[in-house]
Amino acid sequence: MGGDKEKSVIEKFLEDNVLFLGPDPEIMESHKMAPISEREEKAMAGFSNADQINLVRHKLQTACNESFDMVEQMGAAPGAKWGDLISGVWTMHGDLAMASMGGVLIFSVLTQHPVKFILKYWKDDPTVGIRPGDIFMHNDARYGNIHNTDQSLIIPVFHEGELICFTGAIVHEGENGACEPGGMPSAAESPFDEGLKMSPFKVGENYEFRRDIMTFLQNSVREPKLQLEGMKSKLFAAMRMEVRVRDAIAEYGVDAVVATLRKTLVDTEQETRRRLSTWPDGTVRTNLFADGTLRENCLIKIRCELEKRGDELIIDFRGSSPEFLNRANNTVLASLKGMLAQEFLSFVWPDLPRNQAVFAPISLRTDRRSALHCSPDAPNAQSMMTFFPSFTAVQIGVPKFLYSAGHRATDVIAGWYNMIVTFLYGGVNQYGELVGNVCADLNGMGGAARWNRDGEHSIAPIFAPMADIGEQELIEEEVPLMKIVPHKLMRDANGYGKFRGGHGYQQIATMKDSSMWGYMCCSIGSKFPSTMGIFGGYAPGCYPLCKVKGVNVFEEMKDHRDLLRFTVEEIMNEQPFKGAKYSTHHMGLQLEFAQPGELYMITQGSGGGYGDVLEREPEAVSREYLDDLISMNTVTNIYHVVLDAESGAVDVAATTAKREAERAKRKKLGKPYKEFVKGWETEHPPEGVPYYGSWKDRSLIYRGSKDDTCPADNIVAVMMRDPKDVRIEKLEAELAAARAQAKG
Template sequence: MSETASRPRAEIDPMTLRVLGGAFGSIAKEMAQVIFRTAFFQIIREAEDLGAGLFTADGQEIAESETTAMHCGSIGSYLRGIIEIHGDDIHDGDVFLHNDPFHGASHMADVCIAIPIFWDGRLVAWAADTAHLADLGSASAGLCTDAFDTYAEGRNYQALKIEARGVPNEELMRHVFGNVRTPELNRGDIEALYTASQLGARRFRGLLEKYGADVVLGAAHAWMDHCERLLRAEIAKVPDGDYAAPVQWMDDDAKHRDHPLNVNVTVRKRGSDITVDLTGSHPEVETAVNSPLEGSTKIAAYFIIRTIFLDQATHDAFIPNNEGMFRPVHVEAPEGSLFNPRFPRATYARFCACQIAADSVLLALADALPEQVCAGTGAEVHVIAFSGIDEASRRYWVYVQVNESSWGGRFGKDGMDSIGCLMENIRNNPIEEEEMSFPVRVERYELRDEGPAPGRWRGGLGVVRATRFLGEGWVTSEAERQLDRPKGIFGGHDGRTASTTVTRADGSEVSLPSKFTTFKLEPGDRIEFRTACGGGYGPALERDPQLVARDVRDELLTAADARRDYGVVLDPATLELDAAATARERAAAGAVLG
């Protein structure tokens, strides 16, 4: 048992608890601000693909930055991995570099800097953060979707002490930066993480000096208990039962085409506990789409359950995120399966499986919580790595682009268009920077024009993004949803699948799968991505005709779409609603459906 867990908890008055709870959250947010304002790699400083926070001595989350959802809860598993490896060999002044997915990391590219916080000679807490580095020296630049095993994914920094008792290990860092394609970017990003963790440790020591260890640690545990009670109270409102989602399918494993991977999800609710059971999902594969249990699979379950039951938009009280949110949530994934792979399986592209699993939890709970879930989402991260070699310097350039997807329709509202869905929560990168920094031109970046999935509340629209290469380079893709359409619910239509097309400089076209590694592009070649569109919620004939007319005027639908899918008739000249004709059309359509 850890020092923190074994200590008696001090009684904390409500005012002090709120003050310290706010202080914990502010420290975590300040750490995140430091990272994305000082990091070098675009996916960190623009997209905010990072996480930061404070943790107890045994790795329980006190507070976190609430940035990218995949990092909401994952850092604690990194710390438990570090503790497992080092045991009692953790000292004041140590700084750890860690990214081993079989010791808690979310995947190899998400590197963690962790600093133990000592007080009166005892380890009492940790300040730690993580972010996605540009390159880890893997078999391909930027991303690695078809790696055969974990060794092909790049450098494994298994709980390395980059400082020991305050003494930096310069030789180790020379090795770390000397074996990647992007040493300058990696150095800048690791320094940003280091600075943020040092800041978090200083701020936490300031609290210890002001309030004392017993009060601060007591408040940390009381804050966790508070969050646990909030979540358990909401879970308890749902009738006990087993709620199964329809089987969903990943396109493939990035190597064996025409072999989709099944994702089976059953949500079991008992009392105030909830279990996400992934039994029956596809076995582990010989590529990188496996999802490590501790650092990714469990985090997907934690995130989606908290999102459904404690949406901050629908609760008046402030709801922090900490270890208390994880305690009522349990995950079952058989060892050797896609969601609990065995060493040495690769896990670099694990986001694909996690997104489908989270989407399936929404679908599983639709009947039980119709006003708290949405229809099927894009359920992908659609992350693309562009890379090449600069002719003058003979150095690699690497750019990682995240293309937004969409949400499904939800009770009372349409699905959100062109936005990171589910666990992604990543901002897009500015086109201007992409074109200034790399030999590419973005020729198209807009909402898909095929029309959203019909429903009482329509599905969201994904994007179409076309990029032309000005020089020679390579593309690697970690995307999804080219096979299985986002599900409509309660009579809503299914959404649209994604696609990837390369148009060569000579005008010939090549259709590509969603996941591939180092596809060669020549100068003048153009690659176009279309991301998935979310499903509809409720029967399309129940949609407010005025909303349908608005969608037509906004050019999301044609007048023919409106009549065919919604039974809505518009004046061909003005595109205003013809109420009488619409009533007749809907009555006829209803009779046919009946």
């Protein structure tokens, strides 16, 4: 007894003397819903008619959609305009029960954490508290959400003094005062380089922002206008939704609202489990490799094992790459879950409601301090660079269950393209304003091939349906980003297969009428494809960043129009502009200032292919050739189709013969499995390739070379060298060698 008492004294001391409240692992590592409380039990017992609940749900859903429209209309961030947001209602315990039908669904699983933090720490704190009219905000991904370019705002809804639920919205706002403009700094080497780090805090009372706090926030970012407009739009949307919740309470009673929110989660989880149970039991494995940190190329292993038992799914990422302590590509576990939920909400069961219960029957296994479960010390502004590939690892595994499953809500697909190929920009626009943000055309990711048809060209990002790549005339009216080519489908760079992945487009950007203008890019996959085909379909290729410096294309337009080219292939291979410097790079570009008329070129990627290329309809090959989407080389050497170069007419007999020959060749070249493995498999990762993650044994983690390892259950975080130092060292060595040679 005495021992216990002593312990509680110590506990109290510890509780009273917390240096500061960091992210709470108890909140952050659980994505499950809060247990059903007595209050909720009571409400559900009192209000249990399914059709009645359905009517209340319909009302609240309409309210979510209404407030979504408001944020989209009132928001100033490019993200808000293309729907990179959601608005929703959280239960009194902080679980997201209902969300707008539009918008980015990653948010559906991971917005609960900041609300739960507020409930756990601020509700009873005498200096904070939760009162009607309070406004809370948050953006630090370590407390929930995706990355700190997303800002969330929630307000509590009370009824006769009782906290009933929360309403609010989360928006990808862009600029946040990080070391690079636009809100997603790939140059960040610590969390302190990532700009505003708002843990959940109160920014206003009585439905009004505190002006001192607003001023502080506006002073902390490059776009004070955006900060203001973003906060206002979210607040008024949340308030509108609060009114709607009150209406529902007035019409149906408070228990109806409490019961509906909870029942929605309960029913959704039940349905998800029902669907999972129609999949075959077993294990599916994939290995995927991210090829860089955005500062340098390296191989980052994503090891993924999907284990399905009964109505549960366990996703095991153990054995994946360690975290990078001075790179921004690390993922907070909660963000990873959000992204994986996306696979199920958008690509497997798009008909399910948008709430966090969809992910409840799914569990994750990860190594602590791995790149997919990073510590709070690691920056995470570019977590997409590890959680997008993780998403793909799951996406290409799921068809192996789904193909024979008893329930399918949509088509079986290969890997969607998974990288945000666009320009982030920062500088002074043509009206003298300081701006920094990201272009909408990252939304043009190529669609994956499907089990019975091709993928669609640049169609939607992996994180949202109905996203927009925008209109160039509207872009260049606001910022000095001129596109010589805004989007032009790229030839020969897609995932081939019986059904091919949708093509991506190339874009050629330049700048006009600005005194200061810089670009950034944040994608991987320039050495190793970032998404994959399935069932014998190929991955798309790789995508570089290309630059032409030392040219002013506007002068060329005036004086040498014959030199102009409108594809990356022609510009780079023909090098038409005299005296210009042509170069290629991986797609991780830290802020780089450019001169007017210099060209920056990137290519939106393609989805993966489905099935054997030799089974592709020759007519489909011909159509693609006539649309100039594939070259004769691809027709002949990939699809093994014989067609007329002018008319595209297929020679059926010759094609059949050519394909037969190719099949025979495969049988000749292919080796029996055991024999092949003997010649192929190595003990360690290859020399000269900086490799991170496990190789054969998932409990042994490589840290960049074959001699540098650590155990998976005690990962030592990786510190990368400054790429400039690496380059200087290389140049110095070359210089020394040259000098030595000169000396003879």
